[in-house]
Amino acid sequence: MDGLTNLAATFGNRVSTNLRGSFTDLSWEKVIRIVIVAGAYMLLRPYLIKLGGRVQMQSHEEEAARAEAEAEFKAKAKISPNELRGQVEVPDDTDEEDEATGEASGPDWGKTARRRQRRMIKKLLDAEEQRLQESLEEEEDKDIEEFLVKE
Structure with missing residues (x-):
């Protein structure tokens, strides 16, 4: 039980130290870089999702067409x-x-x-x-x- 409390205390100390260190070492260049990356992600995300949906829809249509052609071939084979x-x-x-x-x-x-x-x-x-x-x-x-x- 004592080991578990030590582990929790060590974890808490490391998180607070690393979080505090991240913000104290933050320069204006790093802030601008973070804003640009986050803004680009928020602007491009809807387009990337639409593109992914289109690609997925095409692959589903190709798979359905392939399955339909195979079914037609099986039906056509019985003449x-x-x-x-x-x-x-x-x-x-x-x-x-x-x-x-x-x-x-x-x-x-x-x-x-x-x-x-x-x-x-x-x-x-x-x-x-x-x-x-x-x-x-x-x-x-x-x-x-x-x-x-x-x-």
Whole structure:
């Protein structure tokens, strides 16, 4: 308990000594410097707050736009196969297409890589068409089963 009162007395003495020393060593130059700094702070503070608010609002808008674009992308990713029909373009089997123009339209692939790519795209399209055809046949079979009489 005695240590606590000593600590409080020492703290009080140091605060009063430092505060008194700060004001006794205060010259006119230091007073003017303090007034200028405090005045500039009071004049510029509202503008700085507005600027900070504007920057924060822009960052919030960018974040909201990014979230909205991501949500649109997720919603757009769920499309039906019928919507894809006719949108995929299969390149022709001619290898002269790049040589005729003299410029490559895409990566600089060799003949076998282009052929392999065309075959893969055709296989994917054929598989999709087959799947759609099977689903249509299943739906037709279900419609016909309704009218069949079971005895």
